[in-house]
Amino acid sequence: MTNNSNNPREYDAVLGNQQIPVYAAVLGGIEGVKHQLATDAIEHRIAALSKALKYGDKGLNLVIQALYDPEDQLKEEAYRLLKSREEVEIQNILHGFISQHYFIRFDGIYQERDPKGGFYYIKFYPDGTVITASSTSDNTQQVAKWFFKENHRSFISKGTYTVENENLQFPGTCNNGKVDYWGKILIHSNSLCLQWYSHINGRSGDSMYNFIQLDYF
Template identity: 35%
Template sequence: MAQNQPRSYDVVLGGQTPTPVNAAVLGGIAGVRRRLTSQNVAQRVAALQEAVKYGQAGLDLIFQSLKDESAQVRQTAYLLIQNCEELTLERALQEYNPYQLFECLHKHSTAQSTTYSVAISADGQYLVSGGSDKKIVVRSLYTGRIIRTLSGHTDGVKFVAISPSGQTIFSCSWDNTIKLWNLQSSKALGDGLLHTFAGGEAGVNCICVDCDGKTLAAGNEDGTIGLWNIENQENFRTLTAHKNGIKSIAITADGNILATGSADETIKIWDMATGELLHTLEGHSEWVKCLAIIPDGKTLVSGAQDRTIKLWNLQTGELLNTLEGHWDEVNSIAISRDGNTLVSGGGNLDKTIRIWHLKTGTPLQVLEGHFNGISSVAMTPSGGKIVSSSWDKTIRVWGAR
């Protein structure tokens, strides 16, 4: 059967709508092409999803749709091309960059407080932040309205995280405690987890929660990693291998693998179930300040004081790519849910948020507006909005109008 002829799974043009008497009933690539001229956006999207079945002819139609007047159609075409070979992807990025229209949509002043960490809930509704004023603030991501303020820490909040269920906020502080909060109310779910390693002298720098919300990993200033059972607040395992403080931490989506980045310039990969050290990754020349894992669990991304971002094969420890562009240390990174896009925030000499295409390493956009270094970045699950905090005492929300 010829590639461009109708096939058994082709849809008759028009769907449930009566076909005009003078219209041809078309399947195959001709039917896809015809439906892409429809005024109905949903029909054009459906036609694109079928176009992938028709080889190069279908790919050409997908490329043409990168310039469609509908943002939904353009985005569908862009996502369909993500699975293509690298040269095809590079061509697509030249013709359509979904982040080129991003600008600052909202700016929230935090008065005299510096926000050190921001997080977005899995449903994209809430923005949670913590900073030097010892408080955790919950805002509506879309309106910026402060919904509630959580008080309880006795020193600045270093890091905040939200459980995958969206019900619980986790925070760690210079007061050496980890606290759990109900996102829907101001009532704490306990007195917090007191970190007492090294006689209480060492602090908790970063935290991460596994996919089922049952285990919390805490990176400590003394180079150890504490694993906590969230339900009973039990510290059931302590991992020791780093020579200096843990500055970043991440867990795979399946909860099996833990990655830790340290001031000793290394990244260590651990088996969560057994605590076994699987790999030590060497390549950065300064502190590893941020880590993130692509949702498929195959690739680890790291950012460091050496101004670079590195991509690693999580199974083998192989260095896959190095992204360069920041003029200062890379303080924070975030990855979109589809694993295609990386956001990074630079230090005081840089002041920029950079957006990258992960598969090709292509820089997509540079967001400027902060007057000081970027302390934290987060991205909505859809990738439609980015949040950044800075030492300029503001939080900014970025997106396309």
């Protein structure tokens, strides 16, 4: 059988200008990274991005450029790689990125659908106030008629939220006690991935809240 030396095997390194599996080593330095970033496969592009910082300022610029890529997964990977950097210029770039992609929305409410039935709601205000409540209704326009901070009914919990980059935390306190929430704002700010702990009954869990815009906010 004739061996073709140009065909890499599973554990071989490959040339930077060839199509490669995501786990393969890449020859060609920064040009190899650029080639991977130009492919269509998102897993190849993410793998290349994690290697880019090995190549000094040229690699750093590739990671910064990825913050503006149309693919959300690449944006998030670039942000993950850059957020621990201390350079003022990079922190300024990330500040703009966070302001554009990770923020609390005030023009509606966040809703979680309980698979066992019922719905949970969160609403934030620009002054730092947050309110939470549960309901049997998924009609958010109807819920909004009673779900506001000036309503002092005992079933509406209130607290003050803090946001640091994409990280969010707040308590919800009502007559029955307190529930602590913490987690992340997901990219584009349309979802919250939260963990919670109830001081009322000792239960804990995690929840995904999706944003629903309300026309009159």
